[in-house]
Amino acid sequence: MGRGRAPCCDKVGLNKGAWTSEEDTKLVAFIHKHGRGNWRALPKQAGLLRCGKSCRLRWINYLRPDIKRGNFTEEEEETIIRLHEQLGNRWSKIASCLPGRTDNEIKNLWNTHLKRRLGAKQTGSSRAHSSCGKVGDEQHHKQESINESSSSSSCISSSESHVAPRVTCSGPHDETKNRCIEDCSIEPEVWGVVMDEFSFFVPPYVGPMAEGVHRSTATTSEEKATREIEDDGWLAYLEEELQL
DNA sequence: AAGAACGCCAACCGCACACCG
DNA sequence: CCGGTGTGCGGTTGGCGTTCT
Incomplete structure (x- = not known):
């Protein structure tokens, strides 16, 4: 499947490259108003000369209100390293287990800092995780993809000698962990790693629209009203950030 | 001071999966 | 069941800023 299909959008006449603050505002305003719907149709409706994919990426990696900006803490880096040992390049x-961090951000961090740091470490020490770490990652990941397609089991089941039952995260119920609970289905071992690391996490900016991503879950009119007020706050915040 | 080399990160690309008619 | 379409994911790249020579 997927081969030979038409490109996601007609790229003729579409903007590429860096986003302008104007485009950002348009996108945020649109999502603020209508929520995340059809990405392909979104740019047209929002008056953006971008392809839907580009809009989605921009939203997820940059404009989303619950994005955590700034440097990664050491704890976060350790978490990433440990999760990477377990999950490979997924x-x-x-990211779903690091609230406020995007896959792109983590990927970049890994490729720039962590890989190098780990390489330096590993040259000195024995590779305890040779079956699960960077060595043979590619094949490992491919293999896991195959496994996952049928059973949704993660690399843990192959790197460990037993098959861990798939579970949905069911950690504590505070605000910052809900994302993980909602977003990821991970094995208990991974959850353990996450929980070990999450004691440090304090949301830097749980923006007014932080829940907006999950707005579809809003049910009562009270909740909706509150959310609208919050959304306005977020929009104002964003406009301020973008110096508009 | 200027150019080269390097590092970082936002964004793009193509593939694969999920969903729906 | 099958094909088409939308979405998500991971790898890669381009451009900009910083550091080095």
């Missing part, structure tokens, strides 16, 4: 999985 950045979205790793």
